[in-house]
Amino acid sequence: MRTMNRLGQSLLVATLLAAGMPAMAQQTRQVAPEQLSNYWLLLNQGSISVDVPNSGVNIYKPGCVAVTYTIGTDGVPMNLQVAKVMPPSDLGKAAISAVSKFRYGPSLTNKNENPVATYYIVPFNSPDDNAQQAALMAPCKLTGFGQG
Numbered sequence: 001m002r003t004m005n006r007l008g009q010s011l012l013v014a015t016l017l018a019a020g021m022p023a024m025a026q027q028t029r030q031v032a033p034e035q036l037s038n039y040w041l042l043l044n045q046g047s048i049s050v051d052v053p054n055s056g057v058n059i060y061k062p063g064c065v066a067v068t069y070t071i072g073t074d075g076v077p078m079n080l081q082v083a084k085v086m087p088p089s090d091l092g093k094a095a096i097s098a099v100s101k102f103r104y105g106p107s108l109t110n111k112n113e114n115p116v117a118t119y120y121i122v123p124f125n126s127p128d129d130n131a132q133q134a135a136l137m138a139p140c141k142l143t144g145f146g147q148g
Contacts, residue, residue: 028070031116032145039116040071040104051097056090062126063087064140065095068119075104075113083119086139095122119145 031039053059066084069077077099082092099120106113121140126133 028115028117030145031118033118033120035146036116036118037107039107039110039114040075041107043075043103043105044101048098048101050094052094053090058087058089059091060125061087061089062136063089063091063124064126064137065089065091065122065124066119066140066142067095067099067122068117068142069099070115070117071104072115073113075106077102077104083142084140089124091122091124094124098122117145 029039064084064086065082067080068083069080072078080096080100082095085092085095099122102120119142121137123133123137126136
């Protein structure tokens with residue numbers, strides 16, 4: 001009887017470990033936007049249509065929205081969330097609309113098409129000058145995303 005219990009316990013432990021393996025293997029790496037090209041390349045870099053509201057709080061002021069998301073194994077953003085809006089405005093849904101249309105292809109170093117979590121800063125009503133645009137987007141930078 002003892003041998004049977006030990007065998008049963010061993011099988012139970014093996015089954016539980018095997019069931020947990022896919023979850024551990026699918027742990028998503030957090031990647032800073034500057035390092036994203038090491039994993040995924042944005043394929044549709046041209047203009048993307050955005051659903052912008054006709055009226056709302058601060059929608060005509062210069063600002064930015066940081067959107068977090070995961071690039072799935074198919075290269076499509078999923079789990080999109082507004083993480084920061086500066087200055088506060090009603091442009092979060094417009095930013096989600098833009099990022100949801102991104103499509104990615106795996107980089108040469110991501111042949112297994114591993115998903116990654118990252119974020120994108122969507123500028124609104126931003127100046128043409130690169131330095132001014134960088135200053136506008138700086139408040140939307142998020143912490144906690146590794147360097148890959």
